[in-house]
Amino acid sequence: MRSLNAQENAEILLKKHRVFSKLTPEELVSLTAPCEGGGLKRFKAGSLIYSPESFRKAAGLVVKGTLSVTRAGDESVLLNMLKKSDVFGIAALFTSGTTNYVTEVRAFSDAEVFFIP
Numbered sequence: 001m002r003s004l005n006a007q008e009n010a011e012i013l014l015k016k017h018r019v020f021s022k023l024t025p026e027e028l029v030s031l032t033a034p035c036e037g038g039g040l041k042r043f044k045a046g047s048l049i050y051s052p053e054s055f056r057k058a059a060g061l062v063v064k065g066t067l068s069v070t071r072a073g074d075e076s077v078l079l080n081m082l083k084k085s086d087v088f089g090i091a092a093l094f095t096s097g098t099t100n101y102v103t104e105v106r107a108f109s110d111a112e113v114f115f116i117p
Contacts, residue, residue, distance in 0.1 A: 006040035006063070007032045010114040013061055013085045037117040043107035050089060050105040058115040060089045065111025072104050079103060093117075 010032045014020040023031065032038075037058055043049055049060070052072050062082050069088070071077035082088055088105060 006114060007034070009063060010040070010061055010116075013063065013114075017061075017085060017087060019087065019090075031116055032114070035117060038115045040112055040114050043111045043113065045107050045109050045111075047107045048104060049107060049111075049113065050101070050103070052101045052104075055092055055101060056089065056115055056117070057092050058089060058117040059087055059093060060105075061114045061116065062086045062088075063112040063114050066108040067111055067113075068106050068108040070104050070106070072102050075104070075106075081108065 007029075011025075011028045014023070014028055014031065020028070020031070037056055040063065043065075048054070049067065050056070062084055064084060067082040067086075067088070068075075068078060069080040069082065071079065082105070091101075
């Protein structure tokens with residue numbers, strides 16, 4: 001049995017997500033197609049993924065692992081935990097680069113995130 005590649009895995013997870021569930025198969029393929037700034041990225045536990053100073057203009061789909069969302073500069077204030085199939089960073093798609101984000105996203109465990117610019 002063939003294992004799924006990153007794009008196919010992302011398509012399956014997106015189809016199950018309420019935000020993306022109404023997309024056609026062609027739209028899902030287009031959304032997950034390899035492009036600049038997109039695709040699967042792997043992070044070791046503790047790695048910073050998003051911060052006010054460093055973020056991708058992309059939505060992130062958690063493919064594997066767990067991510068923690070904390071107040072920027074204060075990891076003791078846990079705001080959320082993200083797991084497989086959760087999506088984050090959507091606001092970055094609709095705002096200019098001058099927006100001040102107040103959270104940080106870190107890999108709580110080794111993680112894989114599929115970025116959709």
